[in-house]
Amino acid sequence: MTRTAFVFPGQGSECAGLGRELLALRPDLADTYYRTADDLLGIPLARICRDGSPRDFEDPAVAQPAVFLTSLAVLEVLRGEGLEPDAVAGHSLGEYAALVAAGVLEWTEALWLVRLRAELVATAGDRIGSATVAVIGPPRSDLVRLCAEARAATGQVVEVAGDNEPRQTVVSGQAAAVERVAREAGAAGARVERLRTGGPFHSSLLGEAAAEFTETLIATEFRDPAVPLVSGVTGGWVTTAAEAAVTLRGQLTSPVRWTEAVATLAGSGVDRYVEVGPGRVLSGLVRRILPGARVHPTCTADRLLGAVDALTAATV
Template structure:
C-alpha cells in the first residue's frame, strides 16, 4: 500500500463559495457547519456563500471559515475513501486543521482558538506598521542576506516568514524595511508581489499577539494524536502533546518551514497526498518540490472522484485490513490463544464454547456483508470474550492487558474506555 499524507491550506486560500459542492451533497458537512455557526455565534454558511469577499477575508473570519471547510473535507475523505494517512500537515492556519483532524484539538475548541488567533492578528494589522511580500526567483541565502542588511541599515525588521517552495519565499516585517528589501531583490532579478495584508505575520513583530495567544492555548485540553502531525516550526512530527502550546505560539513569530515539511514527506516515502481545503496552493508546492508525490486537490466533486479512482487499490486493501483487524476478529484470536485453567468440561462447554460460537457467527455475518462491525456488535463480542476469560479462569490482570491490547490495536480505546475502567475495579 502506498503511503498517503493529508495536507491543509492556510489563510489566502479562502474565497466566496468555497466548499459549496460538499455542503450540497453532505448532510454531515451541513451539521458540522451548523455546529461551527453555533460555536462562533455567526452564520458561517451565510458568510461563506452570501457574504462579501472583504468580510470573508478579514483574518478573524477567514481562519474559522477555512478550518470548518477543511474539517468538513476531512470527514468527507474518511467517509468516502478512508485510507489511513501516515501523517497530516497544514500550512500556517492549516496546522490547526491538521491537529483537529488528527484528534488532538476538539473541533469546537479549534474554532474558538483560530477565531481568537485571527482577532489578535487583526489587531496587529490595524496598527498598519507591517507588510508582507512574496519573492519569486531568488535563492533563500540571497533573500536572508538582503533582509539582514536592510534590517541593520534601517533599524527596522524584515525576515523571511514563509519558506513555501524552491521558487517562492515570503518576507515580513516593518513596511519600510519590507519595501526596501523587495526593491533590492527585484533589482537583482526576482519577481515580487505584495500580499493584501497589513500585519507582518510570522515575524518577530507578532510577539505581543503570540504572548496573548499563548494564554488562550494554555487554557485548552489536548488529546492523543490519531496520526502524526508535522509542525510548521520544525517540519517534523510533534513528539508529544506538551509541544502543542509552545509550537503554535512560536508559529506566529517564526517562519513557516513548508520546505522542511516537503522534505519530511519525501523522507517518509509518501507517494500520494490530498489537499483538504479550497484552491490548490499546496498541491502546486508539492508539484514543484516533491515531484515523486502525486498530489490531488479535494474540494470539488470531480477532484474527489479523481482521488478515489487513484486510491482504488488502497481502498480495497484498507477495507480488507479493517475486516481482518477489528474488535470481533481480535476477540476470536484472544479467546483461542489465552491459556485455559478450567478442566470442568460441562462448564467449559457452556461458558466458552457457546459464546465462542456466537462470536464466530458474528464474524461470519461480517465476512458475508463486507461491512465493519457496529458499536453494538463490538460490544457483544467483548462481552462474550469477558465470559470466555472468566470460564478459562484467566487472572484479572491478564484480562485487563488483553482488553487493552485489543482496543489499542483496533483504535477503539476511547470508544470502550468504560470497559477498561470497569476492569480496573
C-alpha cells in the same frame, strides 16, 4: 507501498463560494460544522462559505475560520469513505486542521484558537503598519541578506516568514522595510506577490500577541497525536501533546518551514499528498518540492470525488 499524507492549506486559499460545491454534495455538513461555528463565533459562516463575496473574506477573522471549517468538512467526506492518512501536516493556519485530524485538538477548541489568532494578529498589524510579500525566484539565503540590508537601512523589522518551496520565500514585517526588500528583489529579477494576510504572521513583531495567545493555549487540552503529525514550525515530527502545544506557542513568531515538512513526510515514505480543503496552493508547492509526487487537490466536487477514487484504488 503507497503512503498518503493529508495536508491542510492556510490563509490565501479562501475564495468566494469556497464551500458551495461541498455543501451541495453533502448538505449535512452545514449543520455538522458551519452552523455550529455560526453559533460559536457569531459569524454567518454557513452563508459566507456558500454565497459570500470576495469582500467577506477581507477580514482574517472570517477568512481563517472559513478555510479551517472547509478543510474539516472535506476531511469528513474523506473519512466517510473510509480513507485515513498515514500522516498529516498543515501550512500555517492549516496546522490547526492537521491537529484536529491527528486527534490532538477537539475541533471547536481549535476553531476558537483560529479566530483568536486572527484577531490578535490583525490588531498587531494595524498598530505596527505591516506588510507581507512572497518572493519567487531567488534562494532563501538571498532574502535573508536583503532583509538584513533593509533592517539596517530603515531601522524597521523585516524577516523571512516562510520557506514555501526552494524558490518561494515569504517576507513579513513593517511596511517600509518589506517594501524595500520587495523593490530590491524585483530589481534583481524576482517575481514579487503582495499578500493580504491581515498582519505580520510568523515574525518577531508578534511577540506580544503570542504571549496573550499562550494564555489561552495553557487552558486548552492537548492530546497525543493518534495519527503521525509533522509540524510546519519545526519541519519535524510531533509525538506528544506537550510538543504540539509548544509548536503552536511558537507558531506566531516562527517562520513556516514547509519545504522541510514535506521533506520529512517524503523521508517517511509518503508519496501521495491530498490537499484537504479549498484552493490548490499546497498542491503546487508539493509538486515543486517533490516533482514525482502524486498530488490530489479537493477544492471542487469533481476534484474531491477524483481524490476519493484515486485513494480507494490505491488501498485495494
